[in-house]
Amino acid sequence: MSRKSTLSPSPAATAQGGATQRPPAKRIQMADIARMAGVSTATVSRALSGSPLIQQDTRERIADLARSLNYRVNASAASLRRKDISTVGVVMLDDLDHPIQAASDPFMMAMVACLADTLAERGQDMLLARYGQNRMDQLPDLVETGRVAGLIVMGQWSWHEQLNAMARRGLPMAVWGASVPGTLYAVVGSDNEVGGYLATRHLVDQGCQRIAYLGDVQHPEAALRHQGYLRALREAGHTPREIWQQPILFAAPDLKGIVDDWVKAGAVPDAVFASSDLAAMGLVRALSAHGLHVPRDVRVVGFDDIALAEHVHPSLTTVRQSITAAGPALVQMLADQLQGLHRSPVVLPAELIIRESSLPPPG
Amino acid sequence: MSRKSTLSPSPAATAQGGATQRPPAKRIQMADIARMAGVSTATVSRALSGSPLIQQDTRERIADLARSLNYRVNASAASLRRKDISTVGVVMLDDLDHPIQAASDPFMMAMVACLADTLAERGQDMLLARYGQNRMDQLPDLVETGRVAGLIVMGQWSWHEQLNAMARRGLPMAVWGASVPGTLYAVVGSDNEVGGYLATRHLVDQGCQRIAYLGDVQHPEAALRHQGYLRALREAGHTPREIWQQPILFAAPDLKGIVDDWVKAGAVPDAVFASSDLAAMGLVRALSAHGLHVPRDVRVVGFDDIALAEHVHPSLTTVRQSITAAGPALVQMLADQLQGLHRSPVVLPAELIIRESSLPPPG
């Protein structure tokens, strides 16, 4: 089991007297199997990959031998020879380099998990990496050093230009987000405009008159949600007020300050559409610090439908982005890119999930 | 940019008339650089890896050439030749194969992100995979096919025996969790017993008399937290009641049913120590469905200190597991395993973070 590695032992471990070395048993390989089976490596290779060229019994004999010796073909060697990379890079882009930011977004992380499963089903490996603004230029390395066949990118954020540049360089990739004019890369995303519309329309239907929006309109997805919000408002004959359009940060917003502003201005909304569940939950807390209760005083709708949305108090009305649809769509989009097929953006339906936070309290 | 791939195009894409092929530009390689620089590939290889054997100017000339041609050494080929795998497998074990379960645990996902960063800093890649009970036996494949040097395993759960079996086979791995007697694999984890003690002791100090525990004692980590809970109770002279030891599922507990039981039995506790923040948040909601308010009627303490704990209402008192300590510890533990060094379990300190959910309400 001698496995060379760049890793170095910890000081603690080297200092420790009781450390023991494992016997360096040589790893078996294809030539060994071939010799023992009395055939060539070519035959072993074909047998193990299930080639129909090999006779039934030869194949089984070899398969049995391999199994009993616990032999497995070396994936890297095979991949090198075959010139066929079965690993996909999944990249989480973060605005800051604060440890764990986009990573703390449960929606993104659920997507990562779904991608892992989707890729696994297709027999592909997933290389996961986080990149911040500073290392952004190293992103193409993953592809150019041949470690991954292509990239699935999450967190379009403010990286639009860099992503476009990468697309121009011909990097195969699929991006989760929203397509804006001039987008050169392949995009998969939810129908953010309709999502925003549904959320706001629902609040209008509840009789809300003073509906605020919480979201960073610099962010392409949030901008579309805002457009949907405006459309619903327009339809209802409401006029959006400036103080109710709050350009908060997507992940770590200062909700307290915003509620303060509302209270000071005597302009507390009777409903808020927040562009993420995280923001919505933070808002509930910020409001309650001012003695404002959700949904009694303020109705709240979020976006994403993270797992927790159903389990917090009050449970959160939200716009569901279907992760189980998103993962396969992204993987397929990348597969198409790798075939050299350019596809137009994929827009997944968004669905309003009504829970307690936007409904009249039972009392 | 011809990149062969096992991926097949989607029906939608093939059907689509507007699909365009990218020109199959041949990828440059070391031999090309060598030819253009008028040296051998050996020299290029050495120059690019910064070997001191190569003369300063030769090295720079080659480096410049490579950069201008946007050449990068093929990582797989190099790794094959060098017999040195710089990829680590990070595995999330799930109890069910319900899509996204442990993956929906923000604590685990934050850890994954931290591992990604820690490994990246060391120049290692991270292969992320989820495994359920059914595919569990395929886990060693990752190592045995040479895709990864070793495994970092999260979600010890009820897999103890399988993990032990893998350790016996000599698979290099480091597991996040708790060490129980007879554990053969390398373990890194928080000080769960002390964490449970601190949480419960804090509730005792608040004057709580009827303190319940919520957690699956089958789970090694939860069992230790329970022991800490019992120790604090014992110290305070309290007797733990049966109905207040609830063996809930770690990730998706039926909190409603438990609260129902308490109410029916007329045995509603005045405080609950939950073995995860997720469970604590669910409990807050389940209690409120019965008109019970946190912290007014029931004080609650969680475990983990996920990012959201601070931002929900009421903000959650909890026991922090330091992710920033855990990630590096796991990586180092695996590094030591790969060196053949057996180290004893690493136990990281747990810290009580006091917030609203366990304190008397301000009113």
Place this chain on the structure above:
DNA sequence: GTGAAAGCGCTAACAA
């Protein structure tokens, strides 16, 4: 200091 040559472990023409 640099180059020639021999592989890493496997697959795929091409022959037989």
Place this chain on the structure above:
DNA sequence: TTGTTAGCGCTTTCAC
């Protein structure tokens, strides 16, 4: 059907 041979793209002795 199976074996022979020639690499995949790189690193590294060993010689010069």
